[in-house]
Amino acid sequence: MLATNSAPASTTATTGAPPSSFVAAASPERLSAACPFLDADEVKRALADSDVYESSEEAPTHQDGLVSFSCDYQRPGDPDRVLGSLTVIAPPTEHSVAQALAVSMQSCSDKPKPLTGSAIYCTNDDQQSEDTYITIAKESHGEIRVALLDLTGPPVDGKTDAYAELAEKVAGRL
Numbered sequence: 001m002l003a004t005n006s007a008p009a010s011t012t013a014t015t016g017a018p019p020s021s022f023v024a025a026a027s028p029e030r031l032s033a034a035c036p037f038l039d040a041d042e043v044k045r046a047l048a049d050s051d052v053y054e055s056s057e058e059a060p061t062h063q064d065g066l067v068s069f070s071c072d073y074q075r076p077g078d079p080d081r082v083l084g085s086l087t088v089i090a091p092p093t094e095h096s097v098a099q100a101l102a103v104s105m106q107s108c109s110d111k112p113k114p115l116t117g118s119a120i121y122c123t124n125d126d127q128q129s130e131d132t133y134i135t136i137a138k139e140s141h142g143e144i145r146v147a148l149l150d151l152t153g154p155p156v157d158g159k160t161d162a163y164a165e166l167a168e169k170v171a172g173r174l
Contacts, residue, residue, distance in 0.1 A: 149170065
C-alpha cells in the first residue's frame with residue numbers, strides 16, 4: 001500500500017528524558033507500516049500517561065484482498081500491559097471519507113462522536129473489553145486511507161482534546 005522512504009519503524013523504547021528519535025511518516029505513496037504514523041511518546045504525551053511505552057510493528061495481515069498494517073504500544077518487557085494499537089489500511093471498497101467513517105461506525109457499541117471533519121471516536125466493545133476506538137479517514141494519493149487507533153479503556157469525555165490531537169497527527173501523515 002504505502003511505501004516510505006525508510007524502513008518500517010522497529011521496536012522503539014520511549015522514555016520521558018531525551019527527545020524521541022521518531023521521524024513521522026510524510027504521507028507515503030504506498031502504505032507499508034503503521035508505526036511511522038504515530039509514536040508511542042506522542043500517544044503517551046497526548047493522554048498524559050506517566051508510564052513508559054514502546055511501539056512495535058506487527059506483521060501485515062492479509063484478509064479478503066485487504067492488507068492491514070498494525071503498530072502496538074505496550075510496556076517494555078510486559079506485552080500484557082498494552083496502551084493500544086494503530087492499524088492503517090486503504091480499503092478498495094470505500095470511495096469516500098464519509099463511507100469509510102460509516103463502515104467504521106458499525107464497530108461502535110455507542111453513538112460515535114465527531115473529533116474532526118475526518119475523525120470520530122466511540123466505544124468499541126469487542127466482547128473482551130471496552131476500548132476507545134478512534135477512526136481517521138482521509139483521501140490521499142488517489143485512495144481512501146483509514147487509520148484505526150484502539151486505546152485501552154472506554155472513552156473519557158475529558159480526553160476528547162487528546163483524541164482530536166492524535167487524530168490530527170495521524171491524518172496529517174496519512
